[in-house]
Amino acid sequence: MSGARYLVRLGAEGETKEVSVEARGARWAITVGEAEHLVEQIVLEKDELLSLIVGDHSYLVDLIETDWESGRFVVGAIGEQIALSVRDELEAVAEQVTAAARQSGIFELRAPMPGIVVRALAAAGERVARGQGLVILEAMKMQNELASELDGRLRELLVEPGQLVETGAVLARVVQEAE
Numbered sequence: 001m002s003g004a005r006y007l008v009r010l011g012a013e014g015e016t017k018e019v020s021v022e023a024r025g026a027r028w029a030i031t032v033g034e035a036e037h038l039v040e041q042i043v044l045e046k047d048e049l050l051s052l053i054v055g056d057h058s059y060l061v062d063l064i065e066t067d068w069e070s071g072r073f074v075v076g077a078i079g080e081q082i083a084l085s086v087r088d089e090l091e092a093v094a095e096q097v098t099a100a101a102r103q104s105g106i107f108e109l110r111a112p113m114p115g116i117v118v119r120a121l122a123a124a125g126e127r128v129a130r131g132q133g134l135v136i137l138e139a140m141k142m143q144n145e146l147a148s149e150l151d152g153r154l155r156e157l158l159v160e161p162g163q164l165v166e167t168g169a170v171l172a173r174v175v176q177e178a179e
Contacts, residue, residue: 006018006019006020006021006086006087006088007019007086007087007088008084008085008086009084009085009086010082010083010084017032017033018032018033019031019032024038026040027039027040028040028041037054037055038054038055039052039053039054040052040053041053044060048062048063049061049062049063050063059077059078060077061075061076061077062075062076062077063075064076064081071085071086071087072084072085072086073085073086102149102150102176105150105152105175105176106150106173106174106175106176107148107149107150107152107173107174107176108170108172108173109134109135109146109147109148109170109171109172109173109174110168110169110170110171111137111146111165111166111167111168111169111171112137112144112146112167113137113139113140113167114139114164114165114166114167115137115138115139115140115144115164115165116137116138116139116162116163116164116165117135117136117137117138117159117160117161117162117163117165117171118136118137118138118143118161119135119136119161120134120135120157120159120160120161121133121134121135121136121145122134122154122157122172123154123157124154124155124156124157125153125154126153126154127152127153127154127177128148128150128151128152128153128154128174129148129151130147130148130149130150130151131147131148132147132148133145133146133147134146134147134148134154134157134171134172134174135157135159135171135172137165137171146171148172148174149174150174150175150176151176151177152174152175152176152177153174153175153177154172154173154174155173155174155175156172156173157171157172158170158171158172158173159171159172
């Protein structure tokens with residue numbers, strides 16, 4: 001998790017903070033804005049109670065509700081219950097792309113990292129569903145299935161197997177069709 005960045009939303013409609021997390025031995029360096037905090041975490045009860053040592057202070061944090069998959073949590077700390085929504089940087093960008101695609105009716109599948117196109121999973125002109133894989137991209141010896149964010153028709157497939165692509169390269173375009 002070295003150098004990972006997260007967007008943390010406090011409360012249902014609360015403010016959003018960018019948080020950077022970096023492992024430093026047995027501690028975490030957590031940066032919020034310009035302030036860096038060294039935090040030691042001790043699990044007191046698995047997935048339920050944590051002791052966080054921040055500087056010279058110790059805080060008990062009760063994990064009241066945890067949904068690791070969606071990144072939504074309710075924690076009890078300092079006599080309050082706090083709703084948190086946590087997204088890593090990639091998830092936040094994906095949400096923005098999805099929202100923009102739905103609004104415009106056009107989704108451009110872009111390479112999230114440099115890699116080699118292994119194969120196409122759909123052909124131009126085919127109907128595709130949201131979440132359906134369009135291209136398999138190999139990067140860092142791992143194959144990643146890249147999917148459509150819209151229901152619609154694959155207007156263009158702009159790559160072919162064996163092709164090298166850079167981060168941000170447009171691989172395919174999906175157009176939403178009127179129902």
